[in-house]
Amino acid sequence: MIEIKDVSKSYDKTVVVDGVSLKIPAGGITSIIGPNGAGKSTLLALISRLLPMNSGQVLVDGLNVTTTPGDALARKLSILRQDNHIGSRLTVHDLVTFGRYPYSKGRPTIEDLKHVRMALQYLNLESMSGRFLDELSGGQRQRAFVAMVLCQDTDYVLLDEPLNNLDMKHAAAMMKLLRRTADELGKTVVLVLHDVNFASCYSDYIVAMKDGKIAYRGNPSEIIRPDIMRGIYDMDIAVQDVDGKRIAIYYA
Amino acid sequence: MSLETVAPKIAAPTRPLTFSRPAKRLFLLGLLVAGAIIIFMTIDSRGNWDFVIPFRGTKILALALVSYAIAVSTVLFQTVAGNRILSPSIMGFDALYVLIQTTLVFVLGAQATVTLNLQARFVLEVTCMVLFAGILYRWLFGGTRRSLHLLILVGIIFGVLFRSFANMMMRLIDPNEFVILQDMLFASFNSFDRNLLWVSAALIFGGSIVLWRIGHTFDILALGRETAVNLGINFQRTVTIILVVIAIFVSVSTALVGPVTFFGLLVANLAYQLAGTYKHRWILPFAAGLALLFLVSGQMVVERLFSFNTSLSIVVEFLGGIVFIILLIRGAGR
Numbered sequence: 001m002i003e004i005k006d007v008s009k010s011y012d013k014t015v016v017v018d019g020v021s022l023k024i025p026a027g028g029i030t031s032i033i034g035p036n037g038a039g040k041s042t043l044l045a046l047i048s049r050l051l052p053m054n055s056g057q058v059l060v061d062g063l064n065v066t067t068t069p070g071d072a073l074a075r076k077l078s079i080l081r082q083d084n085h086i087g088s089r090l091t092v093h094d095l096v097t098f099g100r101y102p103y104s105k106g107r108p109t110i111e112d113l114k115h116v117r118m119a120l121q122y123l124n125l126e127s128m129s130g131r132f133l134d135e136l137s138g139g140q141r142q143r144a145f146v147a148m149v150l151c152q153d154t155d156y157v158l159l160d161e162p163l164n165n166l167d168m169k170h171a172a173a174m175m176k177l178l179r180r181t182a183d184e185l186g187k188t189v190v191l192v193l194h195d196v197n198f199a200s201c202y203s204d205y206i207v208a209m210k211d212g213k214i215a216y217r218g219n220p221s222e223i224i225r226p227d228i229m230r231g232i233y234d235m236d237i238a239v240q241d242v243d244g245k246r247i248a249i250y251y252a
Numbered sequence: 253m254s255l256e257t258v259a260p261k262i263a264a265p266t267r268p269l270t271f272s273r274p275a276k277r278l279f280l281l282g283l284l285v286a287g288a289i290i291i292f293m294t295i296d297s298r299g300n301w302d303f304v305i306p307f308r309g310t311k312i313l314a315l316a317l318v319s320y321a322i323a324v325s326t327v328l329f330q331t332v333a334g335n336r337i338l339s340p341s342i343m344g345f346d347a348l349y350v351l352i353q354t355t356l357v358f359v360l361g362a363q364a365t366v367t368l369n370l371q372a373r374f375v376l377e378v379t380c381m382v383l384f385a386g387i388l389y390r391w392l393f394g395g396t397r398r399s400l401h402l403l404i405l406v407g408i409i410f411g412v413l414f415r416s417f418a419n420m421m422m423r424l425i426d427p428n429e430f431v432i433l434q435d436m437l438f439a440s441f442n443s444f445d446r447n448l449l450w451v452s453a454a455l456i457f458g459g460s461i462v463l464w465r466i467g468h469t470f471d472i473l474a475l476g477r478e479t480a481v482n483l484g485i486n487f488q489r490t491v492t493i494i495l496v497v498i499a500i501f502v503s504v505s506t507a508l509v510g511p512v513t514f515f516g517l518l519v520a521n522l523a524y525q526l527a528g529t530y531k532h533r534w535i536l537p538f539a540a541g542l543a544l545l546f547l548v549s550g551q552m553v554v555e556r557l558f559s560f561n562t563s564l565s566i567v568v569e570f571l572g573g574i575v576f577i578i579l580l581i582r583g584a585g586r
Contacts, residue, residue, distance in 0.1 A: 050478050074484025081478050088474050088530035098475065101483045106468035152483070 001026045002047060002156065002190070007056030009042055016042045018212035019056070026061075026155070028204035029182050029189045033196055033223075035233055038209040040192045041082070041160050047190070048079035048158050060156060074102035077156040078149045082164055084141075086133060092144045093129040096120055099151030119151035122177070138165035146174070150181065157181065158190045163198065171195075175202045200224045201245045208232045224248055274527050274534035281526075281541045288548040295552065310446055315551065317452050318509050319519075319543035321501035324463070326516030327523070327532070327539050328494050331474045336524065337579045338403060339516045343392075344410030345385060345502040346511035351414040352380045357433045358421045371451045378455065378503040385499035390492050452504045459497040466490060470532035512565050514572025519543040521575060 002024040009017040017039045024030050032040045045051040047058050049065040058065045060077050078099075086095075096119055100112040108116070120126050123143045133141055142165050149157060162178070163171040179202055181187045193199045199206050199220070206223040208216040216228050224246040229237040238249045289312055297304045326339045333343075340346070356377060392406065422430055469490050472480050481487050505512070523539035524530070550564045 048482065050481055069484075070481065070486050071484035074482065079478075079482045084476075084479070086475055086479075088471075090530060094530075098472065098479075098483065101472055106471065149482075 001061065002188075003059040004043075004047065005057050005059070007043070007046055007058060008054050009039075009046055009051065010054055015212055017046060017053075020209075020212070020214055021056075022207065022214055022217070024188070024190060024207075025205065026188050027182065027186060029178060029191065029202055030205040030207060031191045031193045031199035031203040032207045032209060033193055033199050033232070034209035034215070039212040040209050043209065044079065044158050044160050044190065044192055045081070048077060049073065050079060050081070071102055074152065074154070076154055077158065078152040078154040079158040079160070080145055080149045080162065081160045084145050090133050091130055092120070092125055092133065092136070092147075095133060095144050096125075096129075096147045096151050099148040099153075102152060115151050115153060119147040122150060122181075123147040139167065139170045142166060143170070143174070146177075154187075156188045156190065160192045161194060162191060163193065163195065171198065178202070196224060196229070196248050196250075197245075200247065220246060274529040274531070274538070277527055278534060278538055278541070281538060281545065285541050285545045285548070288545055288552075292548050292552055295556070310449060311551070312548065313453070314446075314449055314508055315547045316544055317449070317456055318505045319547050320540045321456055321505040322512065322516045323519050323523070323539035323543040324460075324536055325498040325501040325505075326520040327536055328463070328470065329498055329516075330520055331470055331532070332491050332494055333403065334474075334476060335403075336521055337517070337576065338407065339514075339520070340498055340502045341511060341513040341516060342404070342411075342576075343389065343407035344414055345389075345499065346506040346513075347411045347414035347418070348384060348388075349377070349381050349503050349506045350511065351418040352377050352384070354418040354421045354425075354433060356380075357429060358425055361429060370447050374448055374451055374507060377507070378500055381503045382496050382499045385502075386492065386496050389495050389499075390488075448507055452508060455500055455504055459500045462493060462497055466493060467532065471530070474530065474532075510565070512568060512572075514576050515543070515546075515565075515568045517579075518568070518572035518575045519546065521579060 002022075004020055004022040004024070007017060007020050008015065020039075020043060032043065034040050042051065046053045047060070047065065049058075049070075053066070060073070063073060063076060065073060065077075093116065096116050097108055097112070099119065100108050100115060104112045117126075120129050123146060125140070125143055125147055128136065128140060128144075133144060136144065142162065146159070146162060149159070157178075159178075162174055166174055175198055178189050178191070182189050182204075191199075191203075200223075201220075203220055206216075206218065206220055207214060208223060208228070210232055215232055216223055222228075224239055226237055226239050229235075229239065229248055229250075233250075235250065240247050240249060292312065293305070293308050329340050329343070330336050330338060356373070388410075392403070422433065425433065469480075469485050472483055472485055473487075473490065473494075475483075477487055480490075519539045519542045520535075522542055523535050526542070527534050527538040529535065546568065547564070550567055554564045554567070
């Protein structure tokens with residue numbers, strides 16, 4: 001379980017995350033939704049110790065992320081951010097192998113390489129394992145990064161907008177894959193999503209943020225409702241049931 | 253539960269042969285360097301071995317120390333800075349060292365500075381350098397990644413600032429003391445200070461041991477701060493250690509041969525081009541080898557072809573400057 005206790009983050013005088021307290025249950029997929037600038041990505045960065053927090057604390061299975069040694073945490077929790085730019089010219093295989101660093105410290109064993117193979121296979125990247133990252137499409141590169149994070153084999157996997165750069169087909173495939181990692185591998189997946197319908201169809205739990213605070217939380221059927229959508233996004237959004245999934249219609 | 257339990261066994265991956273190629277190329281480079289050194293040691297010796305071997309041997313040792321210091325500090329600096337067009341010199345490291353030297357003469361007076369044991373003075377300078385560079389550049393590179401334009405701008409401004417301060421102090425100094433200072437500052441590949449060699453070698457050896465122990469983090473640091481933190485690296489601490497070692501290496505090379513702005517850039521980028529890998533395990537020795545090859549053969553050209561009428565640093569800077577401009581135009585730094 002991830003426990004967030006009264007966490008705040010501000011830049012100069014702008015408060016980005018404002019006294020958030022939240023418990024993210026172990027297992028399943030939790031999606032964080034909300035308008036631009038609500039503090040979703042910042043919250044994810046605070047949970048994963050990429051940013052220092054101004055106050056409060058975050059415990060991951062009881063480990064305080066600020067004080068726990070980095071390499072111990074790297075075997076417990078992994079994070080993938082939105083923009084991943086790498087200066088070096090790496091192959092997909094090289095990149096995914098880096099995911100084993102917390103275990104191998106740069107000297108991957110046969111066991112580590114087995115994990116790499118399986119992560120590549122899981123993301124359907126085996127045929128591209130020798131290709132350089134800069135030769136791949138945005139979507140393929142995104143999958144390579146997800147493979148790296150899965151290869152890290154942590155109980156908690158945090159992804160900041162993993163559907164960026166992905167077309168409909170690959171976005172749906174990515175969400176199905178994350179669903180599988182949650183269901184089959186028992187991992188806890190925490191996502192920042194922009195598309196509320198992906199959140200609605202694939203999450204167990206949705207957290208809605210607004211102005212640096214948690215506005216609503218609950219399961220999809222509790223959150224994807226016109227009145228709550230209005231509260232989050234300040235616009236009228238119709239919600240319809242399609243095959244038992246709640247779909248928000250926000251185009252018109 | 254791990255991935256293993258779900259994914260079925262699959263055949264061994266088809267991995268490209270990236271392993272043996274850098275090794276082969278490094279071996280080839282090693283042969284070239286060895287060849288250059290042998291020619292350098294034996295050319296025109298006229299049988300005066302008693303004189304030639306120690307005389308040229310110390311030269312080679314100095315060139316090797318400088319090559320290694322410049323190459324390693326530049327490659328690691330680029331890794332920490334996250335791009336390939338910055339180098340310690342471009343960010344004003346060696347200007348800072350000159351400033352520290354000048355300040356020391358200014359404050360203590362040239363007499364005191366010179367009578368101060370040379371090695372002790374050098375160690376004092378390096379200590380100041382580590383302190384200042386550590387504070388200054390940690391602030392710049394320790395946190396979130398900054399824009400390349402900002403970094404280049406800061407580097408240029410730092411360089412100009414340090415040089416201007418040094419110049420101002422040189423003007424304030426007593427002319428007699430200035431002559432002594434000038435003597436200290438005008439080190440070159442022809443007239444490096446032999447007394448500093450062993451202290452330099454010891455400092456470089458110490459720094460290398462530190463680097464060796466954290467060597468496994470270099471490739472990860474090149475992935476950027478966030479990925480490195482995600483993979484469990486203590487980013488602040490590792491970057492600070494690396495910057496401190498860089499400060500030591502730059503002090504050593506500047507003390508031995510004076511500032512060489514673009515040489516590190518030249519060898520680091522050539523190493524990335526020629527070694528055909530991104531792994532520091534190969535890039536670092538490759539860059540150092542290239543640097544030594546250039547310096548030894550360049551020194552031979554200067555000594556034999558131009559009979560000391562030109563300086564090696566001019567040749568090296570000319571080539572390095574061109575590479576820098578090409579890199580800027582091609583946007584390799586991104």
